[in-house]
Amino acid sequence: MAEQDWKTSKRTFAAVSLPTLFWLIAFFLIPMFIVWQYSLGEKVGETGFDFSGTLDNYKRATEWLYLTIFGKSFAVAALVTLICLIVGFPVAMAITFASEKWRPWLLLGIMLPFWTNLLIRTYALMMLLGTQGFANKGLGALWEGTSWLKTLVGLQPLPTWEPVQLLFNNFAVVFGLVYVHLPFMVLPLYAALDRLDRSLIEASLDLGAGHFRTIMRIVVPLAAPGIIAGVMITLIPALGAYLTPDLMGGTDSQMIANVIERQFKKANDWPFGAALSFLLIYAMFILIAIQSMRKKVPEVR
Amino acid sequence: MTEPAKPIIQIQNVSKRFGKVTAVDNVSLDINAGEFFVLLGPSGCGKTTLLRMIAGFELPTEGRILIDGQDMAGIPPNKRPVNMVFQSYAVFPHMSVADNVAYGLKIAGVKGGEIKDRVAEALELVKLGGFGERMPDQMSGGQRQRVALARSLVMRPKVLLLDEPLSALDAKLRAQMQFELSELQEKVGITFVTVTHDQDEALSMACRIGVINKGEVAQLATPSDLYEYPANRFVADFVGSVNIFEGKLTLDEPDKAAVDCPGVGKIYLNHGVTGPHGADVWIALRPEKIYLHVPGEGKAVKAAAQDAPDGYNFARGKIKGMSYLGDITLFEIELDGGARIRVSRPNLSRHDQEDFTWDDRVSMHWRADSPVVLLG
Numbered sequence: 001m002a003e004q005d006w007k008t009s010k011r012t013f014a015a016v017s018l019p020t021l022f023w024l025i026a027f028f029l030i031p032m033f034i035v036w037q038y039s040l041g042e043k044v045g046e047t048g049f050d051f052s053g054t055l056d057n058y059k060r061a062t063e064w065l066y067l068t069i070f071g072k073s074f075a076v077a078a079l080v081t082l083i084c085l086i087v088g089f090p091v092a093m094a095i096t097f098a099s100e101k102w103r104p105w106l107l108l109g110i111m112l113p114f115w116t117n118l119l120i121r122t123y124a125l126m127m128l129l130g131t132q133g134f135a136n137k138g139l140g141a142l143w144e145g146t147s148w149l150k151t152l153v154g155l156q157p158l159p160t161w162e163p164v165q166l167l168f169n170n171f172a173v174v175f176g177l178v179y180v181h182l183p184f185m186v187l188p189l190y191a192a193l194d195r196l197d198r199s200l201i202e203a204s205l206d207l208g209a210g211h212f213r214t215i216m217r218i219v220v221p222l223a224a225p226g227i228i229a230g231v232m233i234t235l236i237p238a239l240g241a242y243l244t245p246d247l248m249g250g251t252d253s254q255m256i257a258n259v260i261e262r263q264f265k266k267a268n269d270w271p272f273g274a275a276l277s278f279l280l281i282y283a284m285f286i287l288i289a290i291q292s293m294r295k296k297v298p299e300v301r
Numbered sequence: 302m303t304e305p306a307k308p309i310i311q312i313q314n315v316s317k318r319f320g321k322v323t324a325v326d327n328v329s330l331d332i333n334a335g336e337f338f339v340l341l342g343p344s345g346c347g348k349t350t351l352l353r354m355i356a357g358f359e360l361p362t363e364g365r366i367l368i369d370g371q372d373m374a375g376i377p378p379n380k381r382p383v384n385m386v387f388q389s390y391a392v393f394p395h396m397s398v399a400d401n402v403a404y405g406l407k408i409a410g411v412k413g414g415e416i417k418d419r420v421a422e423a424l425e426l427v428k429l430g431g432f433g434e435r436m437p438d439q440m441s442g443g444q445r446q447r448v449a450l451a452r453s454l455v456m457r458p459k460v461l462l463l464d465e466p467l468s469a470l471d472a473k474l475r476a477q478m479q480f481e482l483s484e485l486q487e488k489v490g491i492t493f494v495t496v497t498h499d500q501d502e503a504l505s506m507a508c509r510i511g512v513i514n515k516g517e518v519a520q521l522a523t524p525s526d527l528y529e530y531p532a533n534r535f536v537a538d539f540v541g542s543v544n545i546f547e548g549k550l551t552l553d554e555p556d557k558a559a560v561d562c563p564g565v566g567k568i569y570l571n572h573g574v575t576g577p578h579g580a581d582v583w584i585a586l587r588p589e590k591i592y593l594h595v596p597g598e599g600k601a602v603k604a605a606a607q608d609a610p611d612g613y614n615f616a617r618g619k620i621k622g623m624s625y626l627g628d629i630t631l632f633e634i635e636l637d638g639g640a641r642i643r644v645s646r647p648n649l650s651r652h653d654q655e656d657f658t659w660d661d662r663v664s665m666h667w668r669a670d671s672p673v674v675l676l677g
Contacts, residue, residue: 202358203391203449205378207405207456217404221395 039274049270057275066259066276070283073256076170076245077238080177084185084234085227087178092189093219096196107190110183118180122247125176129166129248136163172248173255177238184237185230192226193219232291236284256280309334309460309492310355315364316516317350324350326516327364332460333509337486337493341503342513343539348496351513352462355494356385369459384453385462388469390445392437398424398448399433405456423455426485443474454489463495467502479505500540504528512536533677537585544586544642550576550674559613560584560674564640569613571669576676583675588645590671593632593657599664608669617664618642620657630654634663 039058041051060066095106113121128134140161147158166172196219204214220227242257249255256276263273308331317325324347332338340348353359355366357378366373368382384405393401402420411419424430427447437445446466453461466482467475483506486493497503503510504524512519512527512535519539520532531537534545548562558570560582568584576582594602596617603615621641622633630653632644644665648654657663 197389197391199387199389199391200393202356202378203385203387203393203452204404205358206356206385207452208379208408209404210379213408218393222393 035274036278038271039278041271043269043271046268057271058279060272061275061279066256069254069256069259070279073239074283076174076177076255077235077241080174080181080238081185081231081235083174083178084182085231088182088185088189088230089227091182092186092193093215095186095190096193110186110190113180113183118243121180122176122244125179126167126248129172129175131163131165131167133166135166139164167248168250168253170249170253172250173245173253176244176248177241180241180244181234181238185234188226188229188233189223190226192223192229196222228291228294232288235287239284240280307334308332309369310494311367311370312351312355313365313367315351315354315361315366317347317354317359318362323516325354325361328513328516328518329364330511330518330521332492332494334492335490336508337483337506338495339503339507339510340494340496340513341500341510341540342498342519344498346513347516348498348513349464352385352464352494352496355460356383356462357381382459383462384456384458384460385464386446386449386453386466388465390442390449390469392445392448392452394437396437397433398429398435398437398440401437401448402433402452402455404452409456419455420451423451426454426489427451428481442469443478446470446478450485454485454491458491460492460494463493465497466495467497467499475502482506504540512539514539529673531585531673531675534583534585534675537673537675542588542643542645544588545675546584546586546640548582548584550574550578550580550582553578558674560672562640564638565636565642566616566638567613568672569609569669570672570674571608574674574676576674580676585673585675586642586667586671588631588643589629589647591642591644591665591667593644593646594664594666595656596662596664599666603666606666606668614669614672615664615666616642617662620659620661620663623657623659625654630657632657632663634665 037051038049040053040055041049042054042056044050091110095103095110098106126133130136140163143158143161151157166175200218200222201214204218205211209217240257241255242261245253245255246258246261249258257280260273260276260280263269263276267273310332312328312330312332315325315328316323326347328347328351340351342348350359354361355368355373357373357376373381393404396404399420402423403416406416406419420433421430424433427450429444429447429451432440432444437448440448446469463482467478470478479502482493482495495503495506504527507524509521509523510527511521514535520527520536522530522532527536527540531540531543537543537545546562546565548560548565548568550558551561551567552559553573553576555573556571558572558574560568560570562568562584565584568586574582592599592602599615599617603609604611608614616636616638618634618636620632621635624631627648629645629647632646634642634644636642642665646653646657
């Protein structure tokens with residue numbers, strides 16, 4: 001039977017795609033268009049709005065103050081993505097090469113956090129990192145122990161333990177975002193590594209390469225599509241992260257999504273918030289365009 | 302080979318178990334330097350596991366493997382003096398042909414100029430001269446296999462391991478590659494160890510064949526010995542096509558033997574078989590070693606051969622099925638005794654296939670040196 005495509009069976013194609021198309025238009029494109037209109041209009045009074053086609057909102061959004069926040073958001077998102085990649089790659093490798101019996105459980109372990117609400121996971125993490133949290137208590141116990149050991153051998157004890165500030169700073173934001181986004185990185189990496197023909201790895205070993213060289217020269221290049229997918233799928237939501245910096249960040253660690261939120265909720269300046277939103281969307285469009293233009297890596301068979 | 306051949310690979314009492322499954326069961330065999338050795342067996346018989354243990358991708362549960370006199374225990378694949386051509390070829394898809402072939406040399410620290418020369422030489426050897434800049438996805442399956450061959454041969458290994466090298470090629474190309482592989486092996490003088498489930502492939506390429514069944518060596522012999530003197534029913538049945546009948550040994554002297562096969566008749570051999578008198582044995586008789594006659598003619602032809610007493614090595618029956626294969630015609634005959642026998646007949650002239658047809662009565666005989674007595 002010939003492969004069915006939309007040209008030969010237009011009706012079937014229409015029947016299956018219409019509901020999706022309707023959904024996309026009604027609940028995605030139209031609202032987006034409304035927000036886009038806001039970004040080109042101005043506020044009238046407290047609640048009114050006038051579509052005037054002005055670019056003032058964009059002018060304000062590209063002021064230095066906001067550009068630095070954009071820049072910082074990009075930097076944080078990039079750092080988060082990089083850490084996710086460095087941590088996630090070995091994890092994905094481990095799952096790929098685990099025995100048949102263990103693999104589903106390891107994958108479940110990666111996906112388990114999705115079963116819990118993000119807000120609850122974030123609060124749990126905050127309990128862990130707080131000044132009275134488990135991390136600090138653990139460190140404190142170690143510190144006390146060392147101090148006690150030193151007195152035991154007749155040395156001066158350590159000064160009293162000062163809890164480390166692990167929360168409400170940039171470190172906490174990056175830590176929290178890595179925690180939230182790691183599964184997004186691991187899953188596409190795992191998908192790419194799982195498709196990799198094992199005999200390619202064996203061939204590399206057979207030709208005299210060690211494990212590290214085999215990973216760098218064979219596994220990483222052939223997993224490139226998965227790596228890029230993982231990077232995009234981590235970078236984009238990390239860039240728009242709102243809850244984690246809001247809850248775990250300090251006063252100086254707000255990201256662009258927090259600024260946007262404030263325009264809509266506190267400052268009541270919808271046109272300006274819309275302009276900021278669309279700047280972020282444009283930036284993401286550019287990222288995705290770059291990704292789709294890159295040279296295609298030969299498909300791994 | 303006149304002087305005793307030197308073993309390059311010694312497999313000593315090697316067993317491999319995966320959990321409760323025994324893939325390789327106490328195998329001992331020597332592979333000689335410079336020979337084309339084939340491990341032949343049905344899928345799942347453990348032959349690939351054996352090959353992978355030589356390469357170092359699997360470790361023996363028991364026993365040891367020596368390559369060139371050196372025990373391979375604890376030596377990882379990348380440190381062994383063997384290279385492997387994988388069933389899927391495993392050509393690196395993101396590297397050009399030349400980079401694929403140069404991969405191992407670069408790791409070995411060979412100088413740039415020498416790499417270039419040796420890569421060109423290796424590609425020339427597998428008839429891919431000038432293909433160096435191509436990417437693997439621009440090449441056919443047969444060409445990719447040549448790349449894999451060149452990539453291994455360029456390392457000048459002591460032994461080249463080939464895992465089902467021809468299974469992914471179409472019939473015509475396979476026949477050509479069988480020939481080319483033997484030629485290549487003679488040219489480079491490296492020991493080849495090939496795994497295959499295809500008996501034609503094994504018979505045409507090998508110096509010696511190890512037939513593997515259920516993890517054990519069923520027989521170790523040259524191709525012609527394997528075919529003409531199978532050691533047991535498994536080998537007789539697996540290598541080539543064969544009629545196997547159960548019978549009782551009635552006569553066993555140094556220069557003659559006789560077996561009584563119910564349903565077939567009395568079978569006479571012009572050599573002894575050293576089996577206990579009256580023992581239950583099996584007779585293997587190849588279809589192409591049976592002469593087919595129209596009734597009335599057979600007796601005279603057989604009598605003229607004078608190699609068996611009257612009443613032996615002769616049967617009558619009725620053609621129950623036939624298939625014309627071009628070069629030969631295959632007959633399925635129901636003997637008067639009740640047994641079914643397969644006979645192949647060469648079509649020496651264009652009209653030979655018209656001599657016999659369905660339901661024809663026929664007689665047949667075979668020479669006294671054709672049947673093989675199998676004890677197991």
